[in-house]
Amino acid sequence: MFFNDIHTRIRFLLLVVIIILLMIIGKVFYIQVFSYNKLSKITEDLWSRQMTINAPRGDIVDRNGKILATSIVTTTIYVVPGQIKKENKEKVSKDISEILNCDYDDVYKYVSKNSSMEIIRKGMDLDSKTAEKIENLGYDGVYLVVDSKRYYPYGDMLAHIIGFVGSDNQGLSGLELTYDEYLTGINGSLKYYSDGKGNKLEVPDSYIAPSKGMTLQLTLDLELMQAIYNELNNAVAKYNADNALSIVMNPKTGEVLAMGSLPSFNPNEYQKYSEEVINRNLPIWKTYEPGSTFKIITLASSVEEGVVDLFKDTYYDSGAINVEGSTLHCWKHGGHGAQTYLQVVENSCNPGFVTLGEKLGKDTLMKYIKNFGFGTKTGIDLNGEGNGILFNVDKMGPVELATTAFGQGISVTPIQQVTAVSAAINGGLLNTPYVVSSIIDDNSKSIIYENKPTAKREVISKETSAIVRFALESVVANGTGRNAYIENYRVGGKTGTAQKVSNGKYMVGNYILSFIGFLPANDPEAVVYVAVDNPKGVTQYGGTVSAPIARSIMLSAIETLGIKEQSGGMLKEYQYLDVRYLVLPDVVGMSKEEATKTLKDFKVKYSGSGNKVTYMSPSPNTFQKVDTTITLLLN
Amino acid sequence: MKKSIDKPVLIMVIILSIFGLIMIYSASYIWAEYKFNDTLHFVKMQSIFFLIGLAIIYFTSKIDYHLYYKYSNIILLICAILLILVLIPGIGSVRNGSRSWFGIGPLGIQPSEMAKIGLIIFVAKYLTNNERIMKSIVHGVLPILLVIGFFFFIIMLEPDFGTSMVIVCTLIAMIFISGVKISFFVKIGLLGIVGIIGIVIAAPYRMMRIISFLNPWSDPLGSGYQILQSLYAIGPGGLLGQGFFKSRQKYFYLPEPQTDFIFSIISEELGFLGVLIVTCAFFVIFYCGVKDSLKAKDLFGKYLGFGLSFGIVIQAILNLAVVVGLVPVTGVTLPFLSYGGSSLLVSMLSIGIILNISKNN
Numbered sequence: 001m002f003f004n005d006i007h008t009r010i011r012f013l014l015l016v017v018i019i020i021l022l023m024i025i026g027k028v029f030y031i032q033v034f035s036y037n038k039l040s041k042i043t044e045d046l047w048s049r050q051m052t053i054n055a056p057r058g059d060i061v062d063r064n065g066k067i068l069a070t071s072i073v074t075t076t077i078y079v080v081p082g083q084i085k086k087e088n089k090e091k092v093s094k095d096i097s098e099i100l101n102c103d104y105d106d107v108y109k110y111v112s113k114n115s116s117m118e119i120i121r122k123g124m125d126l127d128s129k130t131a132e133k134i135e136n137l138g139y140d141g142v143y144l145v146v147d148s149k150r151y152y153p154y155g156d157m158l159a160h161i162i163g164f165v166g167s168d169n170q171g172l173s174g175l176e177l178t179y180d181e182y183l184t185g186i187n188g189s190l191k192y193y194s195d196g197k198g199n200k201l202e203v204p205d206s207y208i209a210p211s212k213g214m215t216l217q218l219t220l221d222l223e224l225m226q227a228i229y230n231e232l233n234n235a236v237a238k239y240n241a242d243n244a245l246s247i248v249m250n251p252k253t254g255e256v257l258a259m260g261s262l263p264s265f266n267p268n269e270y271q272k273y274s275e276e277v278i279n280r281n282l283p284i285w286k287t288y289e290p291g292s293t294f295k296i297i298t299l300a301s302s303v304e305e306g307v308v309d310l311f312k313d314t315y316y317d318s319g320a321i322n323v324e325g326s327t328l329h330c331w332k333h334g335g336h337g338a339q340t341y342l343q344v345v346e347n348s349c350n351p352g353f354v355t356l357g358e359k360l361g362k363d364t365l366m367k368y369i370k371n372f373g374f375g376t377k378t379g380i381d382l383n384g385e386g387n388g389i390l391f392n393v394d395k396m397g398p399v400e401l402a403t404t405a406f407g408q409g410i411s412v413t414p415i416q417q418v419t420a421v422s423a424a425i426n427g428g429l430l431n432t433p434y435v436v437s438s439i440i441d442d443n444s445k446s447i448i449y450e451n452k453p454t455a456k457r458e459v460i461s462k463e464t465s466a467i468v469r470f471a472l473e474s475v476v477a478n479g480t481g482r483n484a485y486i487e488n489y490r491v492g493g494k495t496g497t498a499q500k501v502s503n504g505k506y507m508v509g510n511y512i513l514s515f516i517g518f519l520p521a522n523d524p525e526a527v528v529y530v531a532v533d534n535p536k537g538v539t540q541y542g543g544t545v546s547a548p549i550a551r552s553i554m555l556s557a558i559e560t561l562g563i564k565e566q567s568g569g570m571l572k573e574y575q576y577l578d579v580r581y582l583v584l585p586d587v588v589g590m591s592k593e594e595a596t597k598t599l600k601d602f603k604v605k606y607s608g609s610g611n612k613v614t615y616m617s618p619s620p621n622t623f624q625k626v627d628t629t630i631t632l633l634l635n
Numbered sequence: 636m637k638k639s640i641d642k643p644v645l646i647m648v649i650i651l652s653i654f655g656l657i658m659i660y661s662a663s664y665i666w667a668e669y670k671f672n673d674t675l676h677f678v679k680m681q682s683i684f685f686l687i688g689l690a691i692i693y694f695t696s697k698i699d700y701h702l703y704y705k706y707s708n709i710i711l712l713i714c715a716i717l718l719i720l721v722l723i724p725g726i727g728s729v730r731n732g733s734r735s736w737f738g739i740g741p742l743g744i745q746p747s748e749m750a751k752i753g754l755i756i757f758v759a760k761y762l763t764n765n766e767r768i769m770k771s772i773v774h775g776v777l778p779i780l781l782v783i784g785f786f787f788f789i790i791m792l793e794p795d796f797g798t799s800m801v802i803v804c805t806l807i808a809m810i811f812i813s814g815v816k817i818s819f820f821v822k823i824g825l826l827g828i829v830g831i832i833g834i835v836i837a838a839p840y841r842m843m844r845i846i847s848f849l850n851p852w853s854d855p856l857g858s859g860y861q862i863l864q865s866l867y868a869i870g871p872g873g874l875l876g877q878g879f880f881k882s883r884q885k886y887f888y889l890p891e892p893q894t895d896f897i898f899s900i901i902s903e904e905l906g907f908l909g910v911l912i913v914t915c916a917f918f919v920i921f922y923c924g925v926k927d928s929l930k931a932k933d934l935f936g937k938y939l940g941f942g943l944s945f946g947i948v949i950q951a952i953l954n955l956a957v958v959v960g961l962v963p964v965t966g967v968t969l970p971f972l973s974y975g976g977s978s979l980l981v982s983m984l985s986i987g988i989i990l991n992i993s994k995n996n
Contacts, residue, residue, distance in 0.1 A: 009812040010925060010941065017921060020952050021914045027959040028902055028910045031869045039870030046867065047883050195665070196887030 048191045049117050049198075051078050055185025056148035057169055057176075058213030060162055062222040063257075063437065069162050069176075071148040071169075071212075075131035077123030081113050082198020083141030092139050096123070099133045116198055125149050145190065150176075154222075156264035157229045160281035161220070161382065161435060164267035172270075173278065175216060175436065178383060182439050182448065185213035214448060215440040219255035224248055227556030228258045231530075231549050236262050239535030239545065245282045246549075247414055247529045248557060251422035251518060253453035254431030256380070257526060257561070258553075259283050284378075284385045287411045291498030292348045292480075293421070293516045293529075294407030298356050299345055300424040300468045301368035304460040307359040310342040310471060317344075321351035324398045328354060331497065345471045346479030348495060350406045357405025362396045365404065371459045372420035373430055374412050380433040381451070388412040407496065418529045421516050424468050425492065425524050428460040473521035477570035483547035484517050486554060487623035490569035492524070493517030493550065495543040500534070510534050515546035519554055520566045526557045565622070586620035587613050587632065595632060603629045610635035640696055641993035644923045648692075648971060648986050651916050652685050652979070655897075655972035661880050662900040663893035663974065677893050677974050684976040688983030695987025696994065703988070704935050707753075707760045714753035717746035718789045727793075733966075735793040736977075745977040747790045747798040751805070751946060752984060754786060758806050759938035762813045766934065769813050776815055779806075780823075791834065796841070797967035801953060803827075805946040809938055841963075848963035864889040865896050865958050868903035876906025893974040895966060898958040913972070914955070920986075921948035927993035940992040943985040950982075 031039070056071035077096070084092055093108035100107070102122040110118040124147070126134070131144050150165045152158065163174020171180035188210030193203040228246040235244050245261035261282035265273035280286070302308045319335030320327050330336065330350045336343070344352030357365055369375070375390040389411040391400045403409040415433060423430040432454045439449040460468075472492035475481045481493040496514035499506040514531035518524040530546045530553065538545055557563065584602070587595035592611050596604055602624065608614075615633035618624060659681050664674035673679075703710065721727035721737060728738040736743045761779050762769065769775040783806050790799045811820060835841045843854070851859030851866070868884035877883065882903045885892045892900050901909045921944050928940025947970050954969040956962040968978040 005814045006812050006937065007929065010929065013808055013812065014922070014925065017948055017952070018918065021918055024955045024959055024961065025910060025914055027961055028869060029907065031866060031959065032872060032874050032907060035870050036873055039867060043867045043871045046888065201886065
């Protein structure tokens, strides 16, 4: 009985031991199979030390592929304190601090830290020379890892558009911020294995190469950007202006070809500038009374609605017009007298435009203003766009209607103005302006994203648009915009002189002088807008300050965009002191005497001894300044 | 009729010990070089213990186990004296937070390990002598429980929770097979739970061990450190293991990987196969030991053989359960495999006595 009992109980305990051993085996199985992934991941991090190799950001290039923002290669020092022998720490710190030209303690605190890996703050973004010196020291536990740093070769010129990055190469403003996810590359790493005390193990290191971010191609043209930037700098210097801005746009597509403003900031050292300067991208942010450039909208609406015939209808300007008891003056003291409405446009006659406004009525005019995109953001792919301010139609009285018609009492942004005028002259389509044309993945050479012109709506008809172009060409040839006239090219445009408003009152002697021009007038390829805020020591008219600037920019546009000469343009109506241009007559084939007579307005130089002209320079049938020297080749 | 010894047990033990030497080398050479500038330091030491252990097996297998019956009281008395002496600072030295060692040069002797054998002998004799009154709790069981309780108490003063647990489990198992009513064990089980709770409350660091056992990630660098490092060894090894000698955790991650956590390194390097071999080996030793005991001609031999076999297997189980995270860290070595002279020699001594029992049946 007893023996049976002891045997049973021993068997029972045997069973218990077997069960417990099976549980242990089961637990091991569980750990090795079900927890395998989790634990492997943890231990991978535990055993390995990883140094991140920052991927260079993608480049930002202009429409021709020229670099606007790029990344330059630098080096960063990593130290692995566990790998630097105790007796060596002081020497390592001393040598490194001497090369970096910084405090010994600044280095020593990292070298002596009880951590697996440290980046020496002062040892970031080193140039190759310094890096080489450190490398030559050959210390264990000191690593040099390739890094990259953003660099903006054109400084403040593109700052507002491109923006800048922070210390970790993350986009902080502008396109750098908006397209951060595309521009950011995929970081690589250098991984090595270490023991529990931080010593490197004899296990092969693993290296993952970083891959560069995508390239952002813009619609901007670098040369044109440089041209407008020079012009703006000159204007601000010459007139001591508060600020100045310019936009060049392709009116058919909405592509921004150039855009710039002053004051600007250097994105390589953005910390030195106020937030106000950094955040305000004037061409899209600033809102102000447009002044006379807005008359283009009133003009286009009136023609489209058929309320006026520019060539037949006339208006007599006495210098002022009475609207519901208020007297609105024309900018020209004494008025323009009797004019056709084409002349009203040429002269930028305010009372004339008031009558156009009255003919349209507030509902129709406001409908067109809204259709032209005023009062809402254009949707340009940049941050910080303004809305502008319009009158509420329901609260508009006759005076508000009258002032709106010639561009006062409302507020618009430059980009709205340019987009609207583009619609008025491109055949009537309102486009969405844009600066990013495509995103290109350099690794796969494929285009990830491409921006296509998008027309929002048709605002006016092709025919109306052609009349508007004609009228504006006439403004430049015969009217207030003649300072923008370019020989052999057809230029259209409109000046603007807007008094600035402060606390609800017009400021005395403080204007924003603007000009919007385009060329060729028969088939526009570029719209140029220039606005100079509060120039000093000059006649306060857009025609005198901004039109010449716009002209220079248009000359640059001709060169950079390769705009061809046109014939059939309007001849300029000359005024006193204007330099005169004449069409150079073709004298090839004439006799020497005949040719001299024909070229009486020019200086003539002969080459050769014959009596018959076989070749002339410059080429005939082009506009040339009076008294230009014409060389004739005689046989 | 003179019978031969149980050769399978002996061979198994020798194989396991040599396997242990190899694994100790693999697990310890990094630490050995760091601490002693000699990658073979721990292996050399353990080899000496192993040879001494073989001698012990040889001699004890020759000594008639009835001798222990005769001297059991003196043996136990010596154990008790040693256990008390070790508590005195200056005589006993502290290792891993426990004053449980007599340090003699590089060697160390743990009196609690010796007390384990002494108590097994004593209880075996007690159960033999009091066979008839064991049905009575008061007259049979209680006196021996008091003796056990006394030893448990003085070992816990060191404190050495791991060895205490091994001893108590072993002795309870011996009393269990003696035929005491099952209901008694249910009661003692409940009492044990209450006791453990009491002990835990008495020393807050044990509470930390239990918390870290339940959620080692709550304090990964403190109380949860060892168990996490053990899991980091076992898990990534996978079923196939990292390969012999290729452990990562032995590189200063797992502290002293050659001692209590050698099983982590075995399963990291050898994978599931290594785990199966080790657990099976212990089961075979236990099974053979129990079989030999049951063939013993007298009760004392049965109890003694069973107790010694069970002592080895319960210590192995406790160690493995800790290493794989089934129970909180208690601090017991893995017999024959862990580095440590005391542990190996006492295990070898147990085997020697079992061999003598097998020879005498």
